[in-house]
Amino acid sequence: MKLAKTYFADERNDDFSEIGQPLPRTDLRGHVTGRTVYFADRTFPGMLYLKMVRSPHHHARILSIDTSEAEKHPGVVRILTAKDVPQNLYTILILIQVGPEDEHVLAEDKVRWKGEAVVAVLAETERAAQEAAAKVKVEYEVLEPVLSIEDALKPDAPIVNEHHGRNYYLYDSGECRKIRFGDVEEGFAAADHILEETYQSSPIEHAPVETTGCIVVPEANGRFTCYTNTQAMFFTLDNASIILQMPGHRLHMVGGTVGGGFGGKVDVIVEPIAILAAKLTGRPVSFIYTREEEMQISSPRAAEKIVIKDGVMRDGRIVARKVTAYVDAGAYSRHSPYGAQKAAAHFPGPYTIPNVWIDSYCVYTNRTPSSAMRGFGVTIADFALEVQMDKLARLIGMDPLEFRFINAYRDGDMKAHRQPTEGAALIECMQEASIVADWPVDERFMAMSSRVREG
Amino acid sequence: MAWKRGRGVAAINYPTGMNLGGDPTQALVHSTPTGNFMVTLSSVDLGQGLRQVIAQICAETIGVPTEWVTVDTADTDTGPHCMGTFASRGTHRVGNAVIRAAQEARQVMLEVAAEELEADAADLETDGKGNIHVKGAPSLSISIFETALAAHFKHGRSISGRGMFLVPRSYPETETGAMKPSTCYAHACTVAEVEVDDETGEVRVLSIKNVFEIGRALNPKMVEQQLIGGSWMGMSHALYETTEPYYPVRDHGARDFNEYLMPGPGDIAETEIVVLERPSGDGPFGAKGPGEMCANPQIPAIANAIYDAVGVRVDTLPITPERVLRALRAQQAAA
Amino acid sequence: MAKIAVQFTLNGSERAEFVESGSTLLSVLRDKMGDTSPKAGCRQGSCGACSVIVDGELTLACLTLAETSNGKDVRTAAGLSSGDVLHPLQRAFEEEFAAQCGFCTPGMIMAATVLLERNPNPSREDVIEAISGNICRCTGYEPIIRAVLAAARSNSVAA
Secondary structure (H helix, E strand, O other), X not given: OEXXXXXXXXXXXXXXXXXXXXXXXXXXXXXXXXXXXXXOOOOOOOOEEEEEEEOOOOOEEEEEEEOHHHHHOOOEEEEEOHHHOOOOEEOHXXXXXXXXXXXXXOOOOXXXXXXXXXXXXXXXXXXXXXXXXXXXXXXXXXOOOOOXXXXXXXXXXXXXXXXXXXXXXXXOOEOOEEEEEOOHHHHHHHOOEEEEEEEEEOOEOOOOOOOOEEEEEEOOOOOEEEEEOOOOHHHHHHHHHHHHOOOHXXXXXXXXXXXXXXXXXXXXXXXXXXXXXHHHHOOOEEEEOOHHHHHHOOOOEOOEEEEEEEEEOOOOOEEEEEEEXXXXXXXXXXXXXXXXXXXXXXXXXXXXXXXXXXXXXXXXXXXXXXXXXXXXXXXXXXXXXXHHHHHHHHXXXXXXXXXXXXXXXXXXXXXXXXXXXXXXXXHHHHHHXXXXXXXXXXXXXXXXXXXXXXX | OOEEEEEEEEEEEEEOOOXXXXXXXXXXXXXXXXXXXXXXXXXXXOOOOHHHHHHHHHHHHHOOOHHHEEEEOOEOOOOOOEOOOOOOOHHHHHHHHHHHHHHHHHHHHHHHHHHHHOOOHHHEEEOOOOEEEEOOEEEEEEEHHHHHHHHHHHHOOOOEEEXXXXXXXXXXXXXXXXXXXXXXXXXXXXXXXXXXXXXXXXEEEEEEEEEEEXXXXXXXXXXXHHHHHHHHHHHHXXXXXXXXXXXXXXXXXXXXXXXXXOOOOOOOOEEEEEEEOOOOOOOHHHOOOOOOHHHOOHHHHHHHHHHHHHOOOOOEEOOOXXXXXXXXXHHHHHO | OOEEEEEEEEOOEEEEEEEEOXXXXXXXXXXXXXXXXXXXXXXXXXXXXXXXXXXXXXXXXXXXXXXXXXXXXXXXXXXXXXXXXXXXHHHHHHHOOOOOOOOOHHHHHHHHHXXXXXXXXXXXXXXXXXXXXXXXXXXXOHHHHHHHHHHHHHHHHHO
């Protein structure tokens, strides 16, 4: 790695003793000797294992649940269904007033995605829990599923989630988060070329080597210690407190080193049910996702569909950009309404465009709920934006790197979401890339600055 | 039929911290009787090394060597509230809270030292090695060890501080979407070079050259490891990863690491990293969040390089050999 | 459930436990013997985080029945250093910043240990081959490859 200190040197004071030093990471000693403690590196006497009975259907009504055979299975201690959960209906972001509550800890009337948790089985061994889970009988009436963004938004589509009553999240701005800046139709009318393209992605898994999980220990003083690999300790505590209708002072979350997160461990899924199980059995409870659960049950990065329409001039200026983006949230909100909103703010990319129109939708389908992942709301947007930039450059016969210099934002430029640009450094990154990658650009671009507009 | 080369570029920015703000983090700092410092948090270290960078931030602020600082975190009984480790907010939000707590602790430390030296606290400075002295008069000096002992046993003072950092929440304007998503942005530009087998659709990434602007590299070795790993993940997203390869069809879902594809050690590209630093106005020592954006620019850069190599566009992720091959067939059919 | 005896040498010490029939070496090491350095990343042999060395062979502890290790020599990452003196691989992983979350690190170091025991001067390709059964999600592998090569160099200098 090279630190290119010549850029912005006048804006920096590099006179530090600890900051900027490549000091060794003190936690690496534990990593290389195998002594770093992760949440699952603990065993407790009498610990029970929790296994979920999950929906085999994308969309179905639950007609009956029969746990009698499973209860007789050797080693089974307790079986939990929706009626055992004090506040079964929840949504994670209710803590920051992003509602409505739309998800059940254990499914009640319906299942809305293949893999949804229906019944929790607690047994003395993992094997007994697994075997007993297979003996739980759930009778379903299969309903028509909605599996794609396009199907979800059809006028006669079945409703995925009754708590929303429609197959998209309703923002204060309506069916999508909107950005309106300048007059995009006027921009298109004035443009030399118009290019409209559609970009898509499939769900992506965080795939940390350590799967999601927790171990809960009921303490003698009536409190519950929850050893967890959550990425957000109080988020987990506060949501568990609501779901369990248990005062927060009875909950103690202990984290430590997490074996990779990448956004996959900010949903509060395993802790509330494991704490409830520990409460109802009075015994320590371990609930750790299998690798298959991590891959197919834990929230992935959403599939997205992004339509970009641009108006561009022969001289390289983009004069209008309209983006319609759809995030496939799956069956429940989790963090997706936030992600779709973040995407809206991120468009139209790090470029100064006078006329911008953004519609960003959070769409519900009968799929595994998606949620946060590294680059939430932005990663797929950047793929779409930057491939579009390449296409635009080639459309007008311009070098793709030079084309980006022409449109790059500078300090003081007004962004589409109406914040003036500050601290821009896109141009300098591109100048350095031009050198490092031996991709020469015209000298007028190498003379540009993010801090002032020439002329 | 041949391997054909191409290169592509992408340039991006990334907002630091939870979008629209409203995501507080608090920190507590106190000294032990012998002048070591404890930082108490509830923030989570996901493996990116949050504890190490927080120790360096605290040490710099107080004026002691980093090894004198211990970070105790991820316990809701002892650590004050933190919104969590996500949205590239760890270094920025937690770092700022720790700076404020450390400044308050430092102030008490200097007041105690001032009493011991019979000087004015405003005239004192630290040497970063564990001593406090009067500015311009290095001989009028007291060690932090002695200062902490005096604070505890003689002055009855707590060398401690509380820190809080909160970017006020912004609410988007309904009709226009006017809002303040973030207070500072990191930047990147990536050039990828690929080889595409026009017979099989297979893509090899030959090199990835990344330039990242991250405000300040607080620990350059840790920045480097994060950026190299991120660059790999970007390449992985571009060409390999999905839980459902035929989305929206739900079949063929990957269940394990044999079915969920990622580039292995034999598939990695030659990777180059350059870091620029334009300090942010509100970051700890100017730092921005590098953790997420470092995995983004490789994806479009690789997509653009594939087009440059064989003249086909695959606008759906991941860009699998099957998709490249289908696009090549369509191209041939059209010709 | 019926219990069976397992007995083997773990990092130089003789160890014995009664365990449930069908227990894996991974669960016996972690839950019975308190050596949590092998990690359970998938428990189906696809991630390598549970890698240990049995009679000199790199072994996935999650797919190994504990009883098949009877009488054998089992080594884990926890037994690699002697006191404060790190194994050259451990030192190299630290110096090259070849770990982030650290969850794959013990298994990765086990794979590299077997490589260096058999081939003290490996090429880059040899290292890639040796660690190809171990998944890392954080580092992008390059720092790990560098660390293994650096450890090999430091070994040959010492020898």
